[in-house]
Amino acid sequence: MTFKSEYLARVYDDVCKRNPNEKEFLQAVGEVLESLEPVVERRPDIVEAGIIDRIVEPERQIIFRVPWVDDSGKVRVNRGFRIQFNSAIGPYKGGLRLHPSVNASVIKFLGFEQIFKNSLTGLPMGGGKGGSDFDPKGKSDAEVMRFCQSFMTELSKHIGADTDVPAGDIGVGAREIGFMYGQYKRLRNEFTGVLTGKGLSYGGSLARTEATGFGLCYFTQEMLKCMKGEFFEGKTVVISGSGNVAIYACKKATELVAMSNFNGYIVDPDGIKLDVVKQIKEVERGRIKEYVERVDGATYTEGCHGIWTVKCDIALPCATQNELDGESADALIANGVIAVAEGANMPSTPEAIAKLQAAGVMFGPAKAANAGGVAVSGLEMSQNSERLSWTFEEVDGKLHDIMVNIFHNAYNASKEYDHEGNLVVGANIAGFLKVADAMMWQGVAY
Ligand code: NDP
Ligand code: 2IT
Numbered sequence: 001m002t003f004k005s006e007y008l009a010r011v012y013d014d015v016c017k018r019n020p021n022e023k024e025f026l027q028a029v030g031e032v033l034e035s036l037e038p039v040v041e042r043r044p045d046i047v048e049a050g051i052i053d054r055i056v057e058p059e060r061q062i063i064f065r066v067p068w069v070d071d072s073g074k075v076r077v078n079r080g081f082r083i084q085f086n087s088a089i090g091p092y093k094g095g096l097r098l099h100p101s102v103n104a105s106v107i108k109f110l111g112f113e114q115i116f117k118n119s120l121t122g123l124p125m126g127g128g129k130g131g132s133d134f135d136p137k138g139k140s141d142a143e144v145m146r147f148c149q150s151f152m153t154e155l156s157k158h159i160g161a162d163t164d165v166p167a168g169d170i171g172v173g174a175r176e177i178g179f180m181y182g183q184y185k186r187l188r189n190e191f192t193g194v195l196t197g198k199g200l201s202y203g204g205s206l207a208r209t210e211a212t213g214f215g216l217c218y219f220t221q222e223m224l225k226c227m228k229g230e231f232f233e234g235k236t237v238v239i240s241g242s243g244n245v246a247i248y249a250c251k252k253a254t255e256l257v258a259m260s261n262f263n264g265y266i267v268d269p270d271g272i273k274l275d276v277v278k279q280i281k282e283v284e285r286g287r288i289k290e291y292v293e294r295v296d297g298a299t300y301t302e303g304c305h306g307i308w309t310v311k312c313d314i315a316l317p318c319a320t321q322n323e324l325d326g327e328s329a330d331a332l333i334a335n336g337v338i339a340v341a342e343g344a345n346m347p348s349t350p351e352a353i354a355k356l357q358a359a360g361v362m363f364g365p366a367k368a369a370n371a372g373g374v375a376v377s378g379l380e381m382s383q384n385s386e387r388l389s390w391t392f393e394e395v396d397g398k399l400h401d402i403m404v405n406i407f408h409n410a411y412n413a414s415k416e417y418d419h420e421g422n423l424v425v426g427a428n429i430a431g432f433l434k435v436a437d438a439m440m441w442q443g444v445a446y
Contacts, residue, residue, distance in 0.1 A: 001030045005040045007047055008033050015056050022105035024321060028112050028346060029056055035428035038417040050444070051436045058111060059446045060084040063104070064154045066132055068146045070139075080151050082130035082158055082166070085111040087446070088438040091162055092128030093118055093374060095169030098176065100135040107131055109321070110169070110345055114374070116431030117367040120406050123378035128164055130155070136171045148179035156184050161192040161384070167377050168197040170320065173244060174209070178202075193384030196377035200389075205380035207395040208373075212343065213248025214396065215372015216316060218403035219364055220341040224314075226411065227362050227421060230338065238312040240265070240304065241319030242281050242288045245343040245370065249316050250274050258310045260319065261288040265307040268298040311335040318343030326351035333359045342366035353424060368410045368427040375402045 003009040015029050033052070040047055066078040081104065084092045094114040097107070107129050115127030134147050159166060168177055177197045184194055191203075198204035207214070217232065224230040237253040239246050240260045250256050256272045258265055261281075266272075266288055276294050280286045289300040308315065308328035315337055317324045321344065329352040332340065340356055341364030342348060348356070348363075356363050376399055383389055406427075413433075414426030439446075 001034070003033065004037055007040060008037065008052070011052050011056065014053070018057075019105075019108070022108060024105045024109040024346070025112065027322075027350065028109040031350065031424065032112070032116065032428050032432070035425040036432060038419070038425075039429055039432065045440070046436050049440055051439050054439065054444075054446060055086065055115070055432075055435065056112070058083050058085045058108065059087060061104075061108075062158050066134065066147065066151050066154070068143070068150045070143055078132045078134040078147070078151075080130070080132045080154060081107045082155060082164070083107050083111040083128060084158070084164055085127040085129070086115040086435060087126035088435050088442060089119060090124035090126045091160075092164035093125035093167075093377065094127060094129040095131075095167045095373075096172045096176075096180075097129070097131035097169040098134050098136050098171030099131070100133055102131045102133045106321070113345055113367055115435060116428060117371045118374055118378075119431040119434045120368055120409065120427060121371050121375040121378060121402055122405060123375060125165075125374065125378050125381075128166075129169075130166055131169065131172075134171075136176070141175070144176065145179045148176050149183040152180045152183040153187065155180075156187045159184075159194055161194050161381075165193065165377070165381060166195055167374070168244070170243065173197075174199055193381050196380040198380070203380075203384050205376055205383055205395055206390065206392040207399060208376045208380055209244065210248040210251070210396075211376035211399055212245045212370055212373030213250070213318070214252050215375065215399055215403045216245070216249050216318070216341060216343045216369050217252035218372070218400050219369045219407055220314065220316070220339060222404050222407040223341065223362050223364050223423070224339060226407065228338065232314070235313040235338075236311065237314045237316060238307060238310050239316045239318050239343070240307050240323060240347075241317075241344065242277055243318070245373070246316075246318040247274065247278060247281065249318055249343055250277070253314070253316070257312065258307055259288060260304040260307045262304065262319075263287060264289060264300055264302040265304055265310075266291045266298055266300050267310055268295060270297055308332050309335075313338050315340045316343050317347035319347065320344055321346040322349050324348045324352050326355055328352060329355040332356070333361065337361055340364070341369040343370050345370065357422065357424075363423060364407075365424045365427050367431060368406050368423060371406055372399050372403055375399060
């Protein structure tokens with residue numbers, strides 16, 4: 001990476017030395033630091049207070065052993081993480097990921113991104129992330145429960161409704177949150193809003209399940225309208241992934257033609273039938289290729305990379321990090337894509353982002369575009385505090401307003417800092433400035 005500012009070059013160099021081999025974390029930090037060049041030029045007070053030196057170092061990193069017993073009686077061991085990155089504007093907040101690819105670099109990149117995303121929502125939430133290299137695929141419900149109970153036995157020592165409030169992410173949905181919440185309550189003997197994404201019968205919020213996918217579409221709609229006078233209606237959409245974010249983005253998007261999972265992707269020229277996808281993924285926990293056995297005219301291709309060669313107007317990557325690379329960006333551009341908005345965290349490589357932006361494709365970065373999930377988590381915390389439940393319409397309405405505001409805040413910051421229309425720069429700056437201000441007021445507390 002090259003920086004115009006010597007100060008930023010030095011900070012980045014320090015981060016590289018302190019976190020060698022953590023490529024995802026370094027990628028996330030590099031992008032934010034690059035966006036902060038105009039801030040460093042105009043705000044010597046921020047540099048003076050060491051805000052950027054501090055913000056790239058987590059406040060606390062917890063790594064722990066998670067032992068559990070499988071159905072055959074064999075003892076298994078996984079590694080658990082909770083990275084409490086920044087608490088300047090509120091309790092640490094962010095999801096838990098259960099996937100074999102989880103390691104310190106992945107959790108740190110996610111925790112770092114979460115600081116700015118949570119700030120953009122306008123709600124009082126700091127940034128954190130956690131998870132484990134446990135693979136829920138192929139495990140029985142009883143095995144998942146024993147893992148979640150063991151994981152929470154240690155995690156419970158570090159979290160709390162006013163301290164750190166985890167939620168779901170890849171591999172963590174309603175089932176896992178339920179098991180973890182039960183164990184927390186048993187250990188602490190208290191019924192509090194310590195997790196979000198809870199079931200509706202025990203403190204969950206209406207519209208949390210839909211929030212990330214719906215929010216992504218609200219953000220994309222505002223971006224299309226304000227930047228190019230365009231609308232979602234009638235546009236062909238390709239969404240990667242087939243999990244929580246992908247399914248509810250699909251519910252809002254019209255004319256969706258392709259979806260994927262880890263193994264490959266499906267194309268249905270007549271439009272994806274969401275009820276079939278929900279049955280396969282949410283109920284049967286099966287593979288996306290089973291779709292073609294149930295719907296005439298649909299095709300399945302092994303390998304998920306090729307999904308970006310399917311012609312579309314709007315692409316919504318909703319699976320995982322670095323799933324859309326430079327080659328994918330070339331294919332999308334050649335096929336006339338007009339907008340890409342990120343439902344997953346950091347799904348586009350830096351090369352892909354540069355190519356899309358250079359080609360004039362509207363680009364909605366993850367921190368802004370997928371903030372709807374954590375925004376409704378914040379609203380779940382508010383409902384838990386007042387011991388009330390709001391209606392679906394009320395929560396969905398607030399989500400819509402938050403996503404529209406995020407677009408405008410990011411856009412306005414991009415304009416104010418001489419990068420009009422570059423929402424990567426705008427989202428990073430707008431998210432950063434609020435946290436930086438809070439850190440300035442609080443002195444060298446962290
Ligand atoms: P889910 O576990 O519900 O679904 C994940 C989906 O992505 C599955 O279809 C999965 O395929 C696919 N996937 C996972 N890893 C890979 C991989 N390495 N290569 C290809 N496909 C992969 O997770 P979510 O939908 O909750 O999360 C998806 C993304 O959205 C993540 O980046 C997450 O961080 C982000 N996000 C989630 C939020 C939330 O509220 N849940 C909020 C904001 C962002 P398979 O079925 O084969 O495993
Ligand atoms: O990446 C994310 O924003 C999430 N996985 C949601 C976090 C949350 O606390 O709801």
